[in-house]
Amino acid sequence: EAKKNGRGRYQVFAGDMDDLLLRKRKVEAELRKALTGGDGIKLAYQPVFSIDGRRILGAEALIRWGHEVHSALPAAQFIAIAEERGLIGDLGKWALTEACRFAVGTELPWIAVNISPLQLRDAGFAGQVAAILSETGLDPARLQLETTESVLLEHNDTINSVIAALRKSGIRIVLDDFGTGYSSLSYLRRHAIDKLKIDRSFIRLLDEDKSAAAIAKALIELALALKVEVTAEGVETDEQKALLVSMGCHQLQGYLLSPPLEPGQLLALPGLSSSVPERSAARA
Ligand code: C2E
Numbered sequence: 548e549a550k551k552n553g554r555g556r557y558q559v560f561a562g563d564m565d566d567l568l569l570r571k572r573k574v575e576a577e578l579r580k581a582l583t584g585g586d587g588i589k590l591a592y593q594p595v596f597s598i599d600g601r602r603i604l605g606a607e608a609l610i611r612w613g614h615e616v617h618s619a620l621p622a623a624q625f626i627a628i629a630e631e632r633g634l635i636g637d638l639g640k641w642a643l644t645e646a647c648r649f650a651v652g653t654e655l656p657w658i659a660v661n662i663s664p665l666q667l668r669d670a671g672f673a674g675q676v677a678a679i680l681s682e683t684g685l686d687p688a689r690l691q692l693e694t695t696e697s698v699l700l701e702h703n704d705t706i707n708s709v710i711a712a713l714r715k716s717g718i719r720i721v722l723d724d725f726g727t728g729y730s731s732l733s734y735l736r737r738h739a740i741d742k743l744k745i746d747r748s749f750i751r752l753l754d755e756d757k758s759a760a761a762i763a764k765a766l767i768e769l770a771l772a773l774k775v776e777v778t779a780e781g782v783e784t785d786e787q788k789a790l791l792v793s794m795g796c797h798q799l800q801g802y803l804l805s806p807p808l809e810p811g812q813l814l815a816l817p818g819l820s821s822s823v824p825e826r827s828a829a830r831a
């Protein structure tokens with residue numbers, strides 16, 4: 548009886564694995580098509596605000612699966628598939644080009660693009676970014692690249708020199724989801740970083756959980772002591788905002804202020820406009 552149950556369970560598990568593989572292959576095929584056709588994927592833009600919530604300081608580009616069938620597929624999931632299937636280089640290049648092209652004709656002070664750790668391991672990455680900037684005409688000082696802590700834990704010469712080259716050209720490097728990785732803080736001394744983004748998991752519990760609040764406060768103080776900018780991501784309530792103000796945080800991002808928006812919606816926000824009818828903006 549127990550054996551039968553066990554085998555039954557195993558078969559269910561095997562079935563799930565097949566489903567997962569099938570799903571991954573489907574997503575991979577769709578992604579390849581989207582990357583060559585330039586259709587099927589798009590970017591949403593979530594504004595980042597000054598601590599008083601009044602000024603838009605910049606915006607973060609977030610990839611969206613445009614296909615209706617896959618509209619429920621979260622960004623993190625198909626980014627993971629793209630990484631696994633060797634497509635992240637092309638996908639990352641597409642996102643960077645699209646975001647720069649969009650930002651250049653707008654009054655956005657800066658645009659932030661998420662970068663996979665795999666992209667930073669490519670010795671040619673800094674050159675690729677420089678080519679995209681000159682092709683789109685975006686000032687490097689208006690580009691921020693967000694990556695996660697995992698990248699900096701690797702004692703990897705390629706990553707180090709890629710980050711150094713990017714920063715030398717005026718691009719700013721942001722540590723995303725700060726506090727969730729193996730925060731071996733020594734990398735903050737080894738690498739020059741321009742901004743820390745405190746992970747949503749700490750912000751979410753800010754007004755309920757004393758230890759989450761203590762950690763958020765410590766992370767903000769760390770940023771202040773290192774003289775780097777600090778953003779809180781995933782701010783959803785007025786209480787969280789008030790606490791972040793009292794802790795000295797610089798920048799806020801989250802549903803309380805604005806969800807990720809279509810390009811046209813972003814430019815319709817007060818204080819932002821587009822000087823040139825950009826391709827991306829016109830399409831929205
Ligand atoms: P992330 O860079 O940490 O982005 C923040 C995520 O939180 C986004 O999810 C955003 O939509 C969501 N978010 C923003 N404000 C709130 C809030 O107030 N509450 C809640 N619950 N969520 C909020 P999204 O768009 O699903 O992206 C997930 C992750 O996928 C990103 O995390 C990023 O790591 C990755 N990603 C997105 N676009 C790209 C890309 O172009 N390239 C790479 N390599 N990764 C990307």
Ligand code: MG
Pocket residue numbers: 607661693723
């Ligand atoms: Mg990010």
Ligand code: MG
Pocket residue numbers: 723724744746780
């Ligand atoms: Mg983040």
Ligand code: MG
Pocket residue numbers: 724
């Ligand atoms: Mg995140």
